[in-house]
Amino acid sequence: MRKLCLLLGTLSLINSCTPVTEPSSSDFEWQGHRGARGAFPENTIPAFLFALDEGMNTLEMDVVVSSDEKLVVSHEPFFNREICNVNFVDGGLPDTLGVGNNIYQWTYEDVSHVDCGSLPNSKFPDQKKIPAVKPLLEDVIDTAEVYAKANKLPAPNYNIEIKSRPEWDNLYHPEIEEYASLLVELLKNKDVLSRTVIQSFDKRPLQFLHKEYPKIKLALLVEDDISAKDHISDLGFEPEIYSCYFPLVNQDLVNYCHEKGMRIIPWTVNTKEEISQLRAMGVDGVITDYPQLKREVTTSEND
Template identity: 45%
Template sequence: MPWKLPLLFLLGILMAMGCQPEREPLPEGFDIQGHRGAMGLKPENTLPGFYKAVDLDVTTIEFDLAVSKEHKLVISHEPWFRANICLQPDGSPIPQNRERTFRLYEMPYETIEQFDCGSLQHPSHPDQQTMFAVKPLMTEAIEAVDEYVRSRGLPPIGYNIEIKSDPAWDNSLTPEPAVFARLLHEELLALEDRLDTPLLDRVSVQSFDPRPLHALRAIAPALPIVILTYTEGSVDDHLRFFDLEPEIYSPNYGLVTSEHVHRAHELGMRIIPWTVNRKEDMQKLVELGVDGLITDYPDRFNELYQRR
């Protein structure tokens, strides 16, 4: 009888493995985008976060842009320093009721880079590792990440760049959309000249604001455009709002239905929802047929699909 126990134990394991739900295989070219790097694990929109995203095999790094006083492009989700994630150069806190007065558009980059935006525990991401981290310049960040990728023998990585724009911000928190779009295009062209590998064919540009996307389409028609939306409605509703034919349609993940996926594909667009952090939502979206997803936790996606 004792010899039967190991056999029964092994049989139980095999049966349990057989009961695991089968998952749809990932389609070729599925795009895993690290939201602000790997925001759930390292400080958002910083080099440590971007390196972490590379280590977790993302295919694209998603980040946001603001503009400094001297019109340099700075990677930042807001055009100001948030009180709950940033500290002043002397280490003192930023008053919550005054955070929007700490405007990047009124500071030279030599001042911006003295703020610490990684040492405070992120209120929405308790697993995020804290460390000193600064808001980098876009050009320096892309150069650093490309070198990090090359040093590890990995294929070139993509960049999904969000222009943070709002009519209420024009000429106070950010430049006008046409100026913002021109600055981005000029910096990308200059950076591509300095890099050993092509850049523009690895870049897409997104926004919730149609205006900078129209401006960019006018000066760089070959650059892939992404429309971002968080409002309910059909694909056609959102296209009418933007009055654009984008390459990528990027709705909030909670809005996505099979109809959205079918219609996007019917119109020749890829659909890449944001920001998908729960494994069950990741699996559901893959099964619906999306072409990629944006997540704070690339590690969770890797665990789900055994990518590592």
């Protein structure tokens, strides 16, 4: 009953503040970063529904694992002090990152009582402050599928990041094989695997998935200036998508990716001018905190 009330409240909030818009029929991929971090608390159901209303083709999000092996939508495998209202303890674990509560040591029932939407976010002053929790991935998918169908929107695509690092193994998440397999099984059960890309900065889960599930679409996340050629060589195969920090994009990189049969979708692009410049270079999509920029960009380009 509590979950149903939260869902009904969310649908009412989104419908009251954002009109339904028609998504573009273009092949260009618009991804709402953590849903719509510029407008609603990140990685929450209100943010994802807002992104759908603004015509995003794809919902971009991150998943971590709770102690009871639930996939939780969260950018960090811990409660970020800047956005979550929780008392911080180390739980008796080595706090090597200086970060406090470790979601991998919490049951999802406990996670679901922590408010990660009401604190002000200085990086996103226009973000609505509402009580919001870190949702289960299965609940995000269920809600997005129902919402899209009810509002005659295209079935959404999903871009889901595995948040792993070698130093986090068995501390902030399970072994890579278990982590990745939990995600694949859930996506299969929800029948959205064909509409999902799995991404990571950590090459290990991508290598595992490429070997064990070769049909799954994968994206390599990149934030450094090491060449794409070297990154792909280290990965050992060419993924579906090369997804780098947007200032790293130039025409040579776009050409290289296309020559190798990869799409290039940079992150996180938050101004109309930057999006237009990247589109002119031929990128295949953008990941943005501000889904509402789609209307500004497409209107400007059509004038």
